[in-house]
Amino acid sequence: MSHDHDHPHAPLPRADEPPVAARVRALEELLVERGVLDRDTIRRRIDWLVSRTPADGARLVARAWVDEAFREQLLADARGAALELGLDPGPSPVVVALENTESVHHMVVCTLCSCYPKALLGPPPDWYKSLAYRSRAVNDPRAVLSEFGVALDDDVELRVVDSTADIRYVVVPRRPPGTEHLSESELAGLVTRDSMIGVAQPSLSR
Amino acid sequence: MTYSVGQPVRISARVHAGHHRTPAYVKGARGTVERVHDRFADPETRAYGGDGTPHRQLYLVGIDLRSVTPRDHGSRDRVFVDVFEHWLEPIE
Numbered sequence: 181m182s183h184d185h186d187h188p189h190a191p192l193p194r195a196d197e198p199p200v201a202a203r204v205r206a207l208e209e210l211l212v213e214r215g216v217l218d219r220d221t222i223r224r225r226i227d228w229l230v231s232r233t234p235a236d237g238a239r240l241v242a243r244a245w246v247d248e249a250f251r252e253q254l255l256a257d258a259r260g261a262a263l264e265l266g267l268d269p270g271p272s273p274v275v276v277a278l279e280n281t282e283s284v285h286h287m288v289v290c291t292l293c294s295c296y297p298k299a300l301l302g303p304p305p306d307w308y309k310s311l312a313y314r315s316r317a318v319n320d321p322r323a324v325l326s327e328f329g330v331a332l333d334d335d336v337e338l339r340v341v342d343s344t345a346d347i348r349y350v351v352v353p354r355r356p357p358g359t360e361h362l363s364e365s366e367l368a369g370l371v372t373r374d375s376m377i378g379v380a381q382p383s384l385s386r
Numbered sequence: 387m388t389y390s391v392g393q394p395v396r397i398s399a400r401v402h403a404g405h406h407r408t409p410a411y412v413k414g415a416r417g418t419v420e421r422v423h424d425r426f427a428d429p430e431t432r433a434y435g436g437d438g439t440p441h442r443q444l445y446l447v448g449i450d451l452r453s454v455t456p457r458d459h460g461s462r463d464r465v466f467v468d469v470f471e472h473w474l475e476p477i478e
Contacts, residue, residue, distance in 0.1 A: 276421075291409050292407060318411065318451075318455060319455045319457060320455075321451070321459075322460065322463070332460075334460055335460075335462075336460070337462040337463065338451075338460055338463040339448070339463075339464055339466050340451070340464070340465045342465055342466065342467045343468065344407045344408070344409060344467055344468045344469070345423075345444050345468035345469075346423075346424075346426040346444065347444070
């Protein structure tokens with residue numbers, strides 16, 4: 181097949197392409213053709229997304245664990261706190277940090293789609309986008325937590341936070357006991373992605 | 387803004403044809419305003435090529451989980467949902 185024109189276009193379809201990939205490619209073709217987006221913008225957005233990692237969120241949490249003033253700033257204005265650490269809080273208008281304590285446990289879900297604080301946690305895990313998590317996180321959250329290995333006492337207030345709009349939520353998990361001797365960067369190494377979604381607890385025995 | 391933190395509210399149960407961000411499972415539920423967020427572009431017009439003006443006030447509303455799903459939840463367990471002001475109704 182002749183292919184000597186010089187305009188940029190999307191990769192050609194593969195025979196084993198899954199249907200969703202074909203739909204996305206068709207949508208991309210249309211958006212580019214109509215001038216809504218150009219390919220460089222799409223590439224830059226994908227590059228930005230895959231460059232994000234939960235290590236950034238972990239730095240926020242570790243700093244909050246060792247610095248009370250920073251903790252207060254993080255809970256009041258997570259975007260500002262991220263900027264102070266030199267992190268990129270991303271294009272979302274508002275990031276809100278929710279602190280887990282002895283008596284309150286937050287877990288985050290997006291029941292309508294897959295809203296997620298990508299700038300600070302990277303791309304969401306596949307289970308976060310699954311219909312099972314999105315429905316069961318609200319329908320039977322304590323069972324979901326238990327499957328993730330989190331056993332909450334009956335008297336703990338569980339708050340399932342459904343990100344239905346413009347706010348992106350990051351959970352500040354509880355600092356595990358026995359970590360008093362650790363440095364801030366060692367602490368950051370304990371903070372997992374899942375603990376910042378609220379479905380895991382950081383621990384020393386990883 | 388119309389509502390303040392701690393105020394009891396009801397989520398409107400109205401039917402809305404077209405894109406909106408109020409989940410069906412909280413429609414008609416009673417809750418309490420937990421946070422008053424900022425104003426944001428209205429997703430109901432943005433979804434159809436509009437610019438989302440006028441921007442709508444957004445609230446975080448806490449709802450007893452037992453009132454929205456039938457499971458055996460903890461007595462203080464709640465779901466917190468971001469809801470735009472035009473989906474909230476006052477409760478006396």
